[in-house]
Amino acid sequence: MRALCYIGGRFQGEPGIMSQSFSGHDLTCIRGERVVFAGLGFEVAAGGALILTGPNGSGKSSLLRLMAGLLQPEAGEMRRDGADVADDPAVHRSSLHYVGHKDAVKPVLSAAENLAFWAAMRGAAGAIETSLDALGLERLADVPARFLSAGETRRLSLARLVASPAPLWLLDEPTVVLDARAVRLLAGLIARHRAEGGMVVAATHTELGLGDETRLELADFARPHQPALGAAAL
């Protein structure tokens, strides 16, 4: 069977297909006629965690968006369990969560309505209450999102990770507006996710206490002087 099922784990039979590895080979990314990085490779195994580090503008967000499939690489490829992601992007998309800088929360809807919508979009019934509890938002379930603070809005966005399970988590600086207690909550969630065979790729400066995570320094792959392969190369 092409997609290995993680026997005995929480993901067995979940809508997102469980997978054992996610890797990228010789990736080149261009944004706005600028080569952000080139020749970049990475590897994440089940239960693994990859932390992206590097100065501002080194392409951490671009790499995460590229991993999610929002951006197309100029060159190189990404593999999910050995199969090229480009062959079947829908399978890759359905088995990942992407939490970017923007929280995708509608101020007019209540916290529970926002979460229920995103769970439904991913086809998971999803226990809304338990997801809100996991992020400490149970009291705010029926409060319209416009009354939530930045930290609470970010925790609502992170609640999507719990509401509909997906093996691969792509987190872009998740702890930026979180307080210490929330960071501990998130670290706990990540640890539990990894214990169940999930994978996490995160761009972050704060210490998430992951312990055995691998690190990828984006600055090593920067190409400041290489002209973008577009018009300038003519």
Added chain:
Amino acid sequence: MGGYGAFIWPSYLIAAAVLIGLLAQTLVTLWRRERTLAALRATIADSDAEKDAS
């Protein structure tokens, strides 16, 4: 021109004006950009020279 010169000449003149205007705008932009490129390369060359010297 059978008295219709008042319509024939303007149409040719306008056509010529548009085409030549287009060509002129293109050439002016090209020369201006080439001058900017040369200037930019010069400044980068100088700054590289300074870096090597220091």
Added chain:
Amino acid sequence: MTAALRQLVLRDLRLALRQGADAVMVVMFFVITVSLFPLGIGPELNVLARISAGVIWVTALLATMLSLDRIFQHDYEDGSLELMILAPVPLEAVVLAKVAAHWLVTGLPLIVAAPLLAVLMNMPAEGFATLLVAMLLGTPTSSLIGAVGAALTLGARRGGVLVSLLVLPLYVPLLIFGVAAVDGAITGLGVRPHLLILGAMLAAALPLATWAAAAALRQSQT
């Protein structure tokens, strides 16, 4: 998948209704603009009757166009669009659901308001039924084509004005056959060919415009 799409349409409708009078504002624009014409052109009833179909159709298309940026703009700005692109549901289906929601909030109210304006413009009675049927076929197409324009101008400078420049030329066939259908009914020359063509345009716009809008959304991600 259909559950997800239904949720999307319901969410958009809830947003539109809770966020206040989007639908009402569109209809208000429609009513006020049509009422300006008699003030400008003069109250002679036969003149108004002659131009009633054209005025109603042009104003309806303008009203749809003014509300186009609501389809994707808010979701683009708050990051929802990214998650919709990443949802397991195909993006074309998401576009269709969003256009359906947009049509329910703007297209349908226009159709409901149209007879009132036909009376204001002294349109002959024979034209009313055809006007409704023609708008029923035409306004979804205008939302579909408008969605392509809205998707293309995401993140553009002065996107609102730009959408009108891109979309209005594409509305010309709709306008021509919409008005022709109503005039056909009024003059009794026959309505069938015009309505058939309007239907054909809708049938063509459904797959093509949806595909183009989805392609435009994908390329809008930087």
Added chain:
Amino acid sequence: MQRFANPTRFMRMANAVLPWCAALTVVLIAAGLYLGLVRSPADYQQGETVRIMYVHVPSAWMALFIYASIAMASATALIWKHPLADLIARASAPVGAGFTLICLITGSLWGKPMWGTWWVWDARLTSVLILFFLYLGYIALNNAFDDPTRGARAAAVLALVGAVNLPIIKFSVDWWNTLHQPASLTRLDAPAIHSSMLWPLLAMAVGFTLFYVTVLIFRLRSEIVAAKIRNLRLVQIGG
């Protein structure tokens, strides 16, 4: 990969062709003008004003031809992501808009002596007017983004959407014209082409096409230099 097909080879080839192209343009347009204005006979019906046709009709052909090449270049750019295709489409649009403008102005100048009004809602003139709006939309969208590649991709989709809609617009405007055909309006038809009229027409048409190619090559060089400038500025910041 096709993507790395060496574009600089194309530019070298283009620069080699450029002088010939420019020279031939001048020769052909001069010949067209001479044949059209001096040698060819006046039309028995429209008299001298038919000479406007030698500018009006070729510019109408150019307006359509350039829009078609923009659509093809856009399709190439979207499918194979070749940077040169984006540039060709972006560089061609103003030339196409220019020809469309010439077509509209000469069309109204040609109509004035016959109907006494500057603008006649003739089916073809109306279609050319809408094509002009499509050109303006394309150019506006192409320049509406800070990132030129973003603008190029969005405009490419628009060019294809426009190309699909053009025949539909043409069909509906013609239908609209027959619906509202007042008896007196004679169609703005080119009279039966006598061979002496055909040559200036063809000379002008080919002359205009070569003019388009010449200006296109200059504009391509200009776009490439602009891209190099942007890149050097990025390197300056990044460096």
